Amino acid sequence: MTDLKEAREYIRENYNVDDEIHMRDRSGRRWCQCIHCGELMPTDDMPIFGGPGREMNRGQCRQCLYYLGYINIP
Numbered sequence: 001m002t003d004l005k006e007a008r009e010y011i012r013e014n015y016n017v018d019d020e021i022h023m024r025d026r027s028g029r030r031w032c033q034c035i036h037c038g039e040l041m042p043t044d045d046m047p048i049f050g051g052p053g054r055e056m057n058r059g060q061c062r063q064c065l066y067y068l069g070y071i072n073i074p
């Protein structure tokens, strides 16, 4: 958990979600921001992410998709 918090901090300090480059933490894991809850998450936790231009670093996290009824398992 601490790892995740640290990595999130690193992403926040080193990137802007509007940048048109992939946001990656020190271990090379890619991160995106959820368009629903606004949280930064590793893309492992995002069934949907990425897109052209400014959507590159945005996605939809598992938790939000679950609450919205798009997936059955959070």
Ligand SMILES: [Zn+2]
Pocket (backbone or CB within 6 Å): 034, 035, 036, 037, 038, 039, 060, 061, 062, 063, 064, 065
């Ligand atoms: Zn979310």
